[in-house]
Amino acid sequence: MPLPRSVLAVTLYPFVFIRKGCSTPDLRKHELVHCWQVQRDGWLRFYLTYIWHGLTRRYRDIPAEVEAHAHETELPPHLAALVDLGVKNISDVDSVNS
Numbered sequence: 219m220p221l222p223r224s225v226l227a228v229t230l231y232p233f234v235f236i237r238k239g240c241s242t243p244d245l246r247k248h249e250l251v252h253c254w255q256v257q258r259d260g261w262l263r264f265y266l267t268y269i270w271h272g273l274t275r276r277y278r279d280i281p282a283e284v285e286a287h288a289h290e291t292e293l294p295p296h297l298a299a300l301v302d303l304g305v306k307n308i309s310d311v312d313s314v315n316s
């Protein structure tokens with residue numbers, strides 16, 4: 219799946235695509251937060267809301283991005299449950315070329 223050059227990663231739950239060579243712990247945590255957001259909000263609601271916010275706000279002002287950026291350096295404890303669901307292998311999908 220080709221990603222636009224400015225995009226390092228994208229979460230299309232339950233899949234996370236990270237540009238080859240760009241995977242970092244903080245980026246993986248960021249995408250894991252998006253996985254959690256989809257679980258919390260529901261797939262349809264999350265993506266419709268994200269797209270609407272993406273059309274009407276700057277990237278950094280999208281609420282889902284604000285929340286994900288806030289947790290990049292330290293994953294909140296409640297996300298540990300996702301690790302138990304197999305998302306721990308998120309780095310294994312680091313095979314996307316542009």
Ligand SMILES: [Zn+2]
Pocket residue numbers: 248252282283286
């Ligand atoms: Zn994000």
